[in-house]
Amino acid sequence: MKYELYYWPSIQGRGEFVRLALEEGAADYVDVGRLPKSKGGGFEAIQRALGAPRGKVRPFAPPFLKAGHLVIAQTANILAFLGPRLDLVPDDEPSRLAAAQHQLTIADLVSEAHDTHHPISSALYYEDQKKEAGARTKVFRGERMPKYLGYFEDVLAGNARGKRRHAVGGAVTYVDLSLFQCLEGLAYAFPKAFARVTRKTPHLLELRELVRERPRIAAYLASPRRIPFNESGIFRRYPELDG
Amino acid sequence: MKYELYYWPSIQGRGEFVRLALEEGAADYVDVGRLPKSKGGGFEAIQRALGAPRGKVRPFAPPFLKAGHLVIAQTANILAFLGPRLDLVPDDEPSRLAAAQHQLTIADLVSEAHDTHHPISSALYYEDQKKEAGARTKVFRGERMPKYLGYFEDVLAGNARGKRRHAVGGAVTYVDLSLFQCLEGLAYAFPKAFARVTRKTPHLLELRELVRERPRIAAYLASPRRIPFNESGIFRRYPELDG
Secondary structure (H helix, E strand, O other): OEEEEEOOOOOOOOHHHHHHHHHHOOOEEEEHHHOOHHHOOOHHHHHHHHOOOOOOOOOOOOOEEEEOOEEEEOHHHHHHHHHHHOOOOOOOHHHHHHHHHHHHHHHHHHHHHHHHHOOOOOOOOHHHHHHHHHHHHHHHHHHHHHHHHHHHHHHHHOOHHHOOOOOOOOOOOHHHHHHHHHHHHHHHHOHHHHHHHHHHOHHHHHHHHHHHOOHHHHHHHOOOOOOOOOOOOOOOOOHHHOO | OEEEEEOOOOOOOOHHHHHHHHHHOOOEEEEHHHOOHHHOOOHHHHHHHHOOOOOOOOOOOOOEEEEOOEEEEOHHHHHHHHHHHOOOOOOOHHHHHHHHHHHHHHHHHHHHHHHHHOOOOOOOOHHHHHHHHHHHHHHHHHHHHHHHHHHHHHHHHOOHHHOOOOOOOOOOOHHHHHHHHHHHHHHHHOHHHHHHHHHHOHHHHHHHHHHHOOHHHHHHHOOOOOOOOOOOOOOOOOHHHOO
8 A cells, every 4th residue: 555645845743644554554655745746746736635625534634644546534534544554552342442542642741842932823933922831831841741651650550561661562563753853843842941850751762762763763864754843843952941 | 131331310411421321322231320328329330330349441431431340431332332233333343443433533622622611620610720721612613513524524425335324334323422511511611602603514414303203213313311511511501612
């Protein structure tokens, strides 16, 4: 199966969770937004697909994945679809439900991380909501980030079958890849807070290294396919928001 | 199968999307939080379950559902689990993926509706973030609510098989029930904005009536099992936020 990923070409964003799964799963895929315009790619290709005619299951927002005649949107839904096909989730229903559950909790974390710099509106500049961003980020750093990371630390610690370094089952799943991405993003955006909070999450830090060193992920991270973190994405480094 | 729903006893909240599915599906279920404390219910029962020992797939937050030995959290995940069992989603994979996708878009709408009154922190009072709530709600009313409702109006309009009044396939699914709940909530919280925006969404309004009149839903809504909307839930009526 050849997959087509549709996502904005200039940011990691929510698309990155899908990219990591496609890379680790050695999928045959095209990152449509990153193709040149002359080959039907680019920003415009994503916009065009979002304006698909009625009668199709048109996505509300990227990322979305074309797989044969299917168009699948919503990050967690895409990963639940890809997981079994790329051997990134165990076969049994309880494990699949647990993976989907964790991915949705990760999605909540990601939304909250985004809203630290855009608490009023995504359509306004950060500079126009800087004061509110400071207030929201203070709560995120002090309460929400420790709560989320503490929760996932407990998930790892409770999974003896995964040697306390996998979220679900005994091997790497798409959840582990997504946790890695969150850790990378939080470390980028809030280096001081991240260092402080993760002193209490040794298993998460171990998972981060373990995922980073997987051959396909390491090759991907070293390639031009990995877009660097930047101040247009979800995880942004504004020094005034760290602390 | 006997189901146990765990959710806060005093609000509709995210638990309501599960309650509506259980009711329409005529499921044998207990709403644990609403049982008297003497029968193992109440607020404390939910808190106790959240503190389950490590090694279990402990939920990050309610709602969660106990089904036999399974504990399933995250609203959209619970509904993806219940859908096939309660005949609230078609059998084929494309329909199930579409339903899951729509439910996740609804979850995004619900989060944004919540954040209108709590843009800085859920741990602070509304009164302590009233100014920011005004700014966020203005964007929600003017841009986000029309975008979400316009999107789902297009989904309905594009579904000829569902006679333009079902989101997926030819009959009621859990997505329709969830859309009904969103419409009820938005109409409660923002009556003026809702009236304005839904002038352009006739199919959604038709779906709302159609779901409301289904015998099991009508019986549920008229029963004491339906908690009234209130100013502790997701959809809150603060007249200063409507307009």
